[in-house]
Amino acid sequence: MSEILNSRRVVSGPRFLKGHGTENDFVILPDPDGVLDLPPALVARLCDRRAGIGADGVLRVVRSAAHPEALPMAAEAEWFMDYRNSDGSVAEMCGNGVRVFARYLVLAGLAKSGELAVATRAGVRQVHVAADRPGAPGEVTVRMGRAELPGPGSVTVSVGEYDWPALNVNMGNPHAVAFVDDLAQAGNLYATPSVEPASAYPTGVNVEFVVDRGPRHVAMRVHERGSGETRSCGTGACAVMVAAARRDGADPAVTGQPVTYTVDVPGGRLVITERVDGVVEMTGPAVIVAEGELSADWLKS
Numbered sequence: 323m324s325e326i327l328n329s330r331r332v333v334s335g336p337r338f339l340k341g342h343g344t345e346n347d348f349v350i351l352p353d354p355d356g357v358l359d360l361p362p363a364l365v366a367r368l369c370d371r372r373a374g375i376g377a378d379g380v381l382r383v384v385r386s387a388a389h390p391e392a393l394p395m396a397a398e399a400e401w402f403m404d405y406r407n408s409d410g411s412v413a414e415m416c417g418n419g420v421r422v423f424a425r426y427l428v429l430a431g432l433a434k435s436g437e438l439a440v441a442t443r444a445g446v447r448q449v450h451v452a453a454d455r456p457g458a459p460g461e462v463t464v465r466m467g468r469a470e471l472p473g474p475g476s477v478t479v480s481v482g483e484y485d486w487p488a489l490n491v492n493m494g495n496p497h498a499v500a501f502v503d504d505l506a507q508a509g510n511l512y513a514t515p516s517v518e519p520a521s522a523y524p525t526g527v528n529v530e531f532v533v534d535r536g537p538r539h540v541a542m543r544v545h546e547r548g549s550g551e552t553r554s555c556g557t558g559a560c561a562v563m564v565a566a567a568r569r570d571g572a573d574p575a576v577t578g579q580p581v582t583y584t585v586d587v588p589g590g591r592l593v594i595t596e597r598v599d600g601v602v603e604m605t606g607p608a609v610i611v612a613e614g615e616l617s618a619d620w621l622k623s
């Protein structure tokens with residue numbers, strides 16, 4: 323059998339990798355010179371879990387100097403994370419994605435482990451890729467920047483018979499964070515939750531549903547703009563941490579103390595700290611699962 327599998331290559335086309343961070347999964351497209359044509363329909367086909375590779379989004383790896391949106395950041399960050407949601411839409415930032423992106427850069431020899439900078443549409447993010455230990459890949463920490471709480475802070479999230487007050491938190495991308503009694507109240511999340519006033523989110527919104535698990539420990543589900551319910555959202559977990567800290571009277575700007583929360587997501591666990599200067603740091607896993615080639619025939623079809 324392995325002879326048959328090894329006998330010849332059956333496809334040839336652009337390389338891709340598949341990776342995930344707390345089960346938020348991505349197709350990674352190395353495109354250093356920015357030459358790939360990546361229209362929204364192709365992103366959606368790649369992310370299709372039956373007719374494509376399957377993913378919550380695409381991470382295109384482009385040199386900042388080769389991408390017009392990233393050119394102004396090229397002196398600070400060699401690589402630009404061109405992130406797309408599974409419906410093909412563009413997003414400013416992806417917290418799980420930036421950890422997986424950094425893991426790819428290190429494994430591919432394009433960056434060294436330790437400190438590295440990644441350009442995103444939300445600005446440059448500093449990433450620390452911890453050295454691996456035997457059998458345990460090092461975790462990745464991202465300085466996610468400061469949360470913004472656009473006014474009016476309070477919005478309303480509704481699903482079925484339930485309405486909850488929610489906090490408008492921007493982590494480079496938009497979030498509405500609702501504390502609920504039970505994560506099951508969010509239902510199957512096949513449909514996009516309603517968030518009012520809609521004018522608070524002119525470009526759409528990611529919605530987080532949160533319950534308490536213990537002191538400085540919460541659990542969440544998320545409905546992502548452009549991808550539907552996913553198993554994790556890094557920017558969403560940061561937004562949740564900030565909302566929980568405000569609710570709990572633990573805002574570092576007020577207490578003068580950093581605060582750390584454990585945020586459980588369906589696909590794993592993230593640890594998030596808000597520093598006294600307001601910068602939010604997220605730590606979690608980043609895994610590369612596979613590498614392959616796209617079929618040129620499939621691309622043409």
Ligand SMILES: N[C@@H](CCC[C@H](N)C(=O)O)C(=O)O
Nearest residue numbers: 413416417418495555556557
């Ligand atoms: N899963 C990501 C967020 C991806 C972008 C989001 N769907 C949006 O449109 O803003 C994360 O880990 O942060």
